[in-house]
Amino acid sequence: GAVVSQHPSWVICKSGTSVKIECRSLDFQATTMFWYRQFPKQSLMLMATSNEGSKATYEQGVEKDKFLINHASLTLSTLTVTSAHPEDSSFYICSAVKWRTGFSNEQFFGPGTRLTVL
Amino acid sequence: AQKVTQAQTEISVVEKEDVTLDCVYETRDTTYYLFWYKQPPSGELVFLIRRNSFDEQNEISGRYSWNFQKSTSSFNFTITASQVVDSAVYFCALSGGETSGSRLTFGEGTQLTVNP
Numbered sequence: 001g002a003v004v005s006q007h008p009s010w011v012i013c014k015s016g017t018s019v020k021i022e023c024r025s026l027d028f029q030a031t032t033m034f035w036y037r038q039f040p041k042q043s044l045m046l047m048a049t050s051n052e053g054s055k056a057t058y059e060q061g062v063e064k065d066k067f068l069i070n071h072a073s074l075t076l077s078t079l080t081v082t083s084a085h086p087e088d089s090s091f092y093i094c095s096a097v098k099w100r101t102g103f104s105n106e107q108f109f110g111p112g113t114r115l116t117v118l
Numbered sequence: 119a120q121k122v123t124q125a126q127t128e129i130s131v132v133e134k135e136d137v138t139l140d141c142v143y144e145t146r147d148t149t150y151y152l153f154w155y156k157q158p159p160s161g162e163l164v165f166l167i168r169r170n171s172f173d174e175q176n177e178i179s180g181r182y183s184w185n186f187q188k189s190t191s192s193f194n195f196t197i198t199a200s201q202v203v204d205s206a207v208y209f210c211a212l213s214g215g216e217t218s219g220s221r222l223t224f225g226e227g228t229q230l231t232v233n234p
Contacts, residue, residue: 032220034220034221034222041229042226042227043209043224043225043226043227044163044209044222044224045224046221046223091161093161093163095222097220106168107213107220107222108165109155109162109163109165111160111162112161112162114161
């Protein structure tokens with residue numbers, strides 16, 4: 001299998017502060033990682049596609065200046081929620097794509113980060 | 119655009135009952151992948167199965183079975199002899215193909231509660 005970690009697993013912050021969430025592929029290289037957001041009792045919504053060495057691609061309606069994504073290496077992508085507000089409180093999940101010949105689109109998910117903004 | 123519909127928002131069964139979770143999808147791609155994930159209360163997604171659009175063979179894995187019918191764009195999931203540990207939210211998802219690449223489109227999820 002393939003392991004993806006997220007750090008921190010949960011975070012509580014004050015309104016107006018910035019929070020950084022890390023997503024790491026531990027035993028494989030991932031040129032592509034995805035960031036999802038999940039509100040309580042709702043589905044996962046794709047926020048952005050993170051590609052190593054290039055700018056992230058954001059989904060419609062997601063503010064790129066608020067949700068900064070950096071994919072600095074083949075094993076690490078970070079999501080920074082800038083000037084967080086209570087409405088940003090959510091469960092953030094990342095996934096990493098592991099490419100194997102004949103098995104494209106194999107995504108491995110991190111355990112998620114629960115963000116609470118007071 | 120791709121779309122996944124899970125019409126059942128919540129299902130409640132008694133232990134040992136069989137239960138089927140429905141999934142209907144829409145895509146214009148000729149090549150695509152379908153998935154089922156389980157999300158227990160901890161939140162971590164658990165991968166259950168992946169099926170590509172060219173493989174319509176039904177699959178059985180222990181108490182789990184999947185019925186893929188391309189003609190009706192459905193990919194239903196059946197749990198036989200359900201157990202309390204099966205209680206979770208189950209998501210059907212779609213990805214792949216010419217228009218979306220690796221991006222996953224999730225259905226709204228079905229909350230399954232198995233009562234003892």
